[in-house]
Each structure stands twice: as structure tokens, then as C-alpha cells.
Amino acid sequence: MAAHVIFHIGKGGVGKSTLSALSALAAAERGKRVLLLSLDPAHNLSDIFLEEFADTPVPVRDGLLVAEADVDAWIRRSLRETEQRMRAAYSYLTALNLEHHFRVLRHSPGLEEFALRRVFEHTREQWRDHDVIVVDMPPTALAMRFFAAPTVSAAWTGHLLALRREIKDRREMITRVKLGKKELETDRVLRTLVEEQRKNDALRSFFGDASRCSVRLVLNPDPLSWREGERIASALDECGIALRDILVNRFAGEDSPVPAALSALPRVHVPQFHPLPVGIPALQSCLDGLPAELSAF
């Protein structure tokens, strides 16, 4: 059975990284095999564990691996792969000046969430034998683009597929009239689009499947956090993704009024830690004071 994936999403600075680290550590403490992955380009896990992390997960204790995705490296890798495929597929003349175009592409909007998606899919595949993959997400804007990416891509592939099928019909008509036979050659563009559509559908269905994936909203008990949480829930709902629960971090006994749209979701209250836990011993010492629901997966 593949690893269950748990995303921690929320406004910047609410404590996503700390709660991701604590819940991953608590689950490892209970004997689960856990991978903690940061998809936030401004990583915090190194500061929390007082250890340098990179793309390749490293063990920090029994049953717990930690990695920080190198988003820029994944963007460079994707562009390099495309460039190589273009050089192999294109004839000499068109392949000229590819480097120049790819330098421009590096700054195209949308590459960051594309790279996040690649890291995520690669990690999920490579560590599928683990029990849990805990993901520390970037702040709201980029995180929402990540979750919306397969839905947006599906809309584009749907439109491009319809157009490509029209093109294929015309080509078959021309070949039939001119040569008296049907075109047998396969359309590689059409095949690539069908494959992209399949991948988008698979990821959308994964995000929407509560048995394989959970999204936890992390917030602080203040009105701004709750308002942003409401917008996150609504945006996720548009992508067919439901929140699993709400982690109210730095809870000191008093909460802001809960917006109606979020009132039905289970809430887990996590107390404020003084000082903030940094390093494995400090993190470990916080585990006793944590609500059991934080790592109940």
C-alpha cells in the first residue's frame, strides 16, 4: 500500500513547519516510517532540526527521514530534459538558438508549481513503501497554485485535445482523398496530450481521495488567519479537495469566532511553546504536551 500523504497548508508564519515536524516526529515515535518533505522554497526544516537538508532525504532518527526540495534544481532539470528531447526530435535548422529560448523560459510563470509537482510525484513514487509522507507546504499563494495545477492543466489539455483531434480529422481527409487511403502514422502530439491528461486526472483523483491524501489547515487563533483559512477552504473546494481538519497553533485558551464555512471541521488545538522547539531533543520534549490527534494518521 502506498504512503498516505499529509499536507500542511496555511498563511505564512502560522507554524506549518513546526507542526509538520512535530507531527512527523510523533508518528515516527509511534513506530511509523515517516518522510517529512518541505516544498516551501524558503525552507525552515533545517532551522528547526538544526541540520542541513537537501533534495535527498536523510534520517534524523529511527523511522524519520527529512528532505527539503531544491525547486530551482528541479526547474533546471525539467528545462534541460525538454531541451535534450527537442534537440533529438528537431532537425538541425530549427534546433539553432535553443539555449537562448530556454534562458527566457526559465523565468516563465508557472514553472515553480510545475517543479513542485515533479518533486512531489517523484518523492511519492520513490518513498511509496513508507507509511506516511508529511509535506510542509509553501505559504498560501504558491500552495494553492500547486493544488490547482492539475485542474488548470486538465482544462487546457481538454481544449488542446479537441483541437488536435480536429487537426487529425483534416489530415486523414486529405490523405484519403490524395492517396486513397487512411493516414496510418500516429500523431505524437495527440499521444503526448492524452498522456498529460491521464497524469492530470490521476493527480486530481489523488488529491480528492481522503484515503490516500489529507490536507490540514494550520492557523493561529486570530481573525486574519481564520479569514485566510476560509478562502483556502473555498479555493480547495473548487479543485475538489476537502480539508481533513484545522490545527489551531499557538492556542492560549481563547479563539476568534470560527467562520461558518469551517465550523464543521474537527479542530486540534496546539499550545504555544516557549521557547520555540529547535533541535531534536527540544522537539522530542514537546511531544508529551501535544494532542494525540496531531499525529493520528
Next chain:
Amino acid sequence: MSVPTTLGEHLRRLLAQLDAVQRGKAVDAVEWEYDELRHIFALLVMGQAVGLPAPPADISLALLPEMEEELRILLRRLDTAQAPFSQLFSSLPSE
């Protein structure tokens, strides 16, 4: 190519050529439409280069290596961009 020797063979060749010409004419408009659709497809996938809304990067990057011919159409269009009407009318039937 062998030289036709009999009248029958001449006639057969003539009919074959007429057939090819008529078939070519019959699909002229469809061919033009086919090129236009591919041009639109290329613009949609690579529109970012000319300021059009572009699909997400994953789709463009997946398709680009398979789109040499479409890229050629785009570049050809750049050459004829100053004379779009002459190109359009040249693809229409003369009568």
C-alpha cells in the same frame, strides 16, 4: 519513368494525372484549414512568445519536443505576416 508506347497507355497516364490534379484541388481548402488549425494549435501552446495567454508550463514543455512542424508553420507565418490577404486569397478557388 518509362515512355508510353500505345495510345491506351497515353490515355491512362493522362487520366491518372487529371485524377491527381482534381484530388489536389478537392482538398486545397481543407489543406489550408489544416494548416490554419495547426497554426492556432502552435499559437496556443507557444503563445507566451508573442504575448498570448499560455497553457501551464508542464503542457508546453511536454509538447514542445513533438512540435517541430508547428514551429516551422509559425516561423513561415512570420515571413508572410505582411501579406495575410494575398495568402488567404491564393488559397481560394479562382472561379
